[in-house]
Amino acid sequence: MRRLLSFPPDAVVPSRAAVLAGQGIPEGAASERVGAILDQAIARFIDLAQPRAVCQGISATDFSSVYQGEGLNSDRTPVAEAARRADHLALFAVTLGQPVSDEITALFATSDLALAAMLDAVASAAADRAVDLLARRTLVDLAGNGGSPAAASVLPYSPGYCGWHITGQRRLFARLEPEEIGIRLNSSCLMTPLKSVSGVLLLGAPAIHDFSADFEPCNRCTTHACEIRSPMLREEEPDADPEPDR
Amino acid sequence: MQILNQIADRLEQGEDAQVDELTRQAVGQGVPAADILNRGLLAGMEVVGRKFRDHEIFLPDVLLAAKAMYAGLAHLKPLLVADQVPSKGKVVIGSVQGDLHDIGKNLVGIMLEGAGFEVVDLGSDVPASRFVDAAVERGAPVIGMSALLTTTMSVMKDVINLIRERGLSDQLRTIIGGAPVSADFARDIGADAYGFDAANAVERVKDLVAAA
Numbered sequence: 388m389r390r391l392l393s394f395p396p397d398a399v400v401p402s403r404a405a406v407l408a409g410q411g412i413p414e415g416a417a418s419e420r421v422g423a424i425l426d427q428a429i430a431r432f433i434d435l436a437q438p439r440a441v442c443q444g445i446s447a448t449d450f451s452s453v454y455q456g457e458g459l460n461s462d463r464t465p466v467a468e469a470a471r472r473a474d475h476l477a478l479f480a481v482t483l484g485q486p487v488s489d490e491i492t493a494l495f496a497t498s499d500l501a502l503a504a505m506l507d508a509v510a511s512a513a514a515d516r517a518v519d520l521l522a523r524r525t526l527v528d529l530a531g532n533g534g535s536p537a538a539a540s541v542l543p544y545s546p547g548y549c550g551w552h553i554t555g556q557r558r559l560f561a562r563l564e565p566e567e568i569g570i571r572l573n574s575s576c577l578m579t580p581l582k583s584v585s586g587v588l589l590l591g592a593p594a595i596h597d598f599s600a601d602f603e604p605c606n607r608c609t610t611h612a613c614e615i616r617s618p619m620l621r622e623e624e625p626d627a628d629p630e631p632d633r
Numbered sequence: 634m635q636i637l638n639q640i641a642d643r644l645e646q647g648e649d650a651q652v653d654e655l656t657r658q659a660v661g662q663g664v665p666a667a668d669i670l671n672r673g674l675l676a677g678m679e680v681v682g683r684k685f686r687d688h689e690i691f692l693p694d695v696l697l698a699a700k701a702m703y704a705g706l707a708h709l710k711p712l713l714v715a716d717q718v719p720s721k722g723k724v725v726i727g728s729v730q731g732d733l734h735d736i737g738k739n740l741v742g743i744m745l746e747g748a749g750f751e752v753v754d755l756g757s758d759v760p761a762s763r764f765v766d767a768a769v770e771r772g773a774p775v776i777g778m779s780a781l782l783t784t785t786m787s788v789m790k791d792v793i794n795l796i797r798e799r800g801l802s803d804q805l806r807t808i809i810g811g812a813p814v815s816a817d818f819a820r821d822i823g824a825d826a827y828g829f830d831a832a833n834a835v836e837r838v839k840d841l842v843a844a845a
Contacts, residue, residue: 410691412692421694424693547783553782577785
């Protein structure tokens with residue numbers, strides 16, 4: 388099933404700590420002035436963001452074809468392993484819309500540098516949060532359709548990460564057609580608007596996202612933050628739901 | 634000179650309106666533009682850069698100081714040109730072809746200007762030939778390239794190959810940076826330096842300019 392969703396901008400506003408961490412600022416270390424800039428950036432974000440998502444279920448077999456992409460993936464990847472073991476799979480794309488990116492560019496051009504960088508950090512964290520909300524919504528939908536999400540977890544995986552080569556975007560876009568929510572792909576597989584995320588949601592028991600195996604892409608990864616990408620694994624409660632466009 | 638210390642101090646605090654006014658006053662008092670630049674604006678930015686490296690202050694603080702620096706520089710630029718005051722060196726920077734990410738590249742440019750370099754910012758989605766042409770036309774000995782995508786990293790090698798093909802290897806040095814880029818990758822493609830963050834990139838550019 389294919390769904391188009393919209394989010395209220397304030398629903399995807401990330402925590403202050405997440406934004407500051409994105410700028411390398413430890414909790415409690417931000418000055419009053421920096422805090423005021425963060426407030427301003429969040430207000431600007433709520434004014435400008437147009438968060439939308441498209442999500443479409445896909446069989447493991449069909450995903451295998453999408454995942455294959457142009458044959459440039461790493462040999463063994465957590466994406467392929469988790470996809471084989473997942474109960475349900477869904478392609479997705481999320482965007483915050485073009486006005487936020489335009490505002491960041493404009494702020495840099497007028498030398499309002501601190502606000503520009505802060506708005507960029509807010510938007511980056513907000514895009515991740517929108518994916519979190521979409522992942523939760525997907526689990527809820529699954530429960531409504533007779534699935535059993537009680538012991539389920541869901542993690543997003545994206546081309547360009549975890550051994551899934553970024554050229555995989557081309558087949559993903561051909562299948563998902565996120566142009567419908569305004570996302571375009573350029574020749575180097577870069578999405579515009581820049582604050583967009585695409586990939587596959589893999590749903591199943593938490594054990595399917597087992598990163599203890601010695602995957603070569605994981606050895607090269609500098610973040611090692613897969614587990615905390617999942618709102619379920621973080622055991623956070625959602626505070627907003629996306630609204631269906633149709 | 635007290636006013637220069639005030640400029641440096643206010644710049645450290647990111648007080649752009651005060652730096653703007655103090656710089657205007659200093660110019661009005663006949664203080665040489667080179668002194669205002671070096672002992673006021675750049676002296677302040679040097680402290681900011683050191684504090685940032687030592688994690689005493691954070692990115693927003695640096696950017697507030699940079700905005701203050703630009704406010705002062707607006708008064709000085711025509712005077713520096715008229716007085717033919719040389720910069721610490723010219724650097725051409727840009728995000729490589731296919732890559733529209735420019736935040737990291739912008740930060741490097743800001744930090745370079747704060748260290749006294751003249752920056753020629755080509756923007757994002759810059760073809761290999763444009764990097765080399767700009768460096769030659771503007772007399773810049775260093776090209777800085779940024780990429781945030783594994784698909785665009787290869788353009789960095791195209792730039793380095795083009796420099797070799799045109800016989801410019803003795804004149805031009807390259808530095809690369811960006812999330813997927815590493816020191817190993819820099820070595821593999823023959824880049825002269827790798828900057829792991831904006832502050833580190835400035836240090837590496839200083840090394841490249843000194844060695845040129």
